Amino acid sequence: MPASTREAVRVAVLADSDTRWKWGALTARRITTATAEPTGFVLRGRATPTARQLAETGVSRTAPREVTGAEFLRAIRDAEARGEGYDVLVLALVGGTVRAVLQGLADLALDRRPVIVTGYVGVVYEKLTDGLLLRHGADVVLANSRHDAERFRAVYEGVGAGAASVVEAALPFLGGAPHTPEAGRDTLVFAAQPSVPATRAERAYVLRRLIGHARLHPDREVLLKLRSKPGEHTTHLEEFPFQKLVRELDPPANFRLVYGHMGEVLDRTDLLVTVSSTAALEALHRRIPTAILTDLGVREALGNHHFVGSGLLTSFDRLDKGDAPTPDETWLARQGVASDSPYEAAFDAARDRVAALLAQPALPPISPYYTAETAPGYLPGILARHRLDVTAPEPRESGLRRVVREAARGAYRHGVQRVAPVIRRLGEL
Template identity: 70%
Template structure:
């Protein structure tokens, strides 16, 4: 996979002397950072090898400034992604576009919410680069809501990754249904699946509930799930029961968490039993000691299934689209706390699992071959075709300007007046500017997580 600046190598040239393939990953949350960084590594794995004709790979990590921008602690907890967290920097949308223009990337992975992807596609197109980078995007997990909206906002990328055969079929159907080119849809898998296959250990009995920031949303539903988890721990005092949390209070993930389980646990009558614990950290490390994974609809269920860990999807609050557990209809995994309390564990349907990209059959090693070949072909082809998103000022004049405007871009993708990044000389001024930005971001997060929910609740009185 040669970089787009490559030239015919002389026979005596060594791999170390070859131009590097330059890759940028832009993410807007901790989970998308994990997906984007690992996707970049898998797409360039062949280029990073040691054989002749192989080029080194340089990956730049960039975080899009916003309400869910991950903290250093969150970056450290997502696990090994092959990019030094100390070298990851935070940027605005306009600053990112300046970086794309100045750095000459070969490949850009957009690990963003749909609106962010759409804005960056129009922004990159508006740069008018002599040779633009190949652009890849996709989803960080189970796609159970806003299918058409999210897909059309991602349309225009060179490669739109689908995490399973099931998703690839749905994605193509949406694009073809609106008359859009569906050739970018490429089947792959979640890039963070892995770990040793499940093996029970003598004397170990661990149940893990994988919490989600916004599912369910109401206090009553979240309190119910917490209460049932604690009751399960009391019913089985010799069993270790863990509540796996995504973030600490004050931090954001991909979705806003207005009612953290940590706070609900503090108010639970009777307190918490000794065999019940709240845990953080890398999901893979928690799964290493899990004997039963329970969740409503977390992507952790797919990680668990990949490793053949017993997995349960709760029906206690119904099987409903807002919960996302409707995605698991036909999986054989749907069950309730009453059933789990009685010691019965669901068994996955093998046909359903095979279609979901979890690759429990050992095929995961080749899951990215097609995507890698497509990216290689695009890089080798010379000048790629202009980016052509489905949404344009002509096709969506009442929708697109708002999407771009949130990222300080005009309807033609160019920066709005005053949105250009200021380039202040000197370390002191830069440090002061960064301090002010961090303080502002902290105030913004405080407002989003603490003040806004209170105002909304007051409005409901």
């Protein structure tokens, strides 16, 4: 039955980190007419967010259910068997996981599969081609700006794949009140990233310069906005947390670490500084003065090359002198921030595409670009890394088994985040 004949659209979101859960849940609301909250699932893995991280996103009153890939597919299959199948499925995942889930959904052979939507949680500055081709096969591949939409279509058309799935939209979490200076308030916020910059020396450099800036400007509040607390996980591994590096220094009273919802932090921000965080786009949308650092170079590995032409590139030396960059309006418009069109209108095309697909009597088969024919030496490895055998019997888990499993997960995460980096560093000596 086409979803257009039902009273309500049923939506599910599968995410693999706190930031992707935020993107997925907000995207689901902006591109559908669903009135109920989307049913949420988060994949169990090294980046599984904690309850605190999920709550901090502020996107849902109901915590998403933690599942394996196979458990998620069973949930989709069982929902359809009960006559409660999902109409729209938002995959807020890395590219390889998207491709694996596409395969799993195709193998389910549902009578009526959901409309599949995917995209990127922020600035796309690496693995553009591979990431896009792994996502090919979804009904809708969202681009967060006109710039991204043009790049996405060029990749798909360049390999002979259909580009009709690419739909221009915007980042779903932009918003908030425009920046309004307040008398007596002068707050600089540095938006940290877990893996940019990556090395200990570069992260220590950024921290020293921030603390030095705070000392040069004692009347300015300098906040280091962190994504996660020690031991928590996010989209990327953080080998050298700023929380640990700062212990080796003696910051002044006007410098401190902060956590919390980025939108709330931006409410009191007068200058946003970062290397390449998506927080820059949130700040620019609200017309908050924003600076992209060049101190460590303008490099693809840092992601700040994305901001070439923005007018925002600057250095700590210039910031210490009181300079503030002026954004290029043409660049802003192409990036989908601070544009002349109303923000909500940015999702009109995506809503129309989803509605048109829901109205069809039947959806076409899932047809990804990467298949056993086009990528026989690559695809099997992608699929093998994900456990998506829904035919295997689901284990009945006792309370003791659950405790043991959680302990094992904790040990695994500790090994990935703490032990493995130490071993790698020792190997470099």
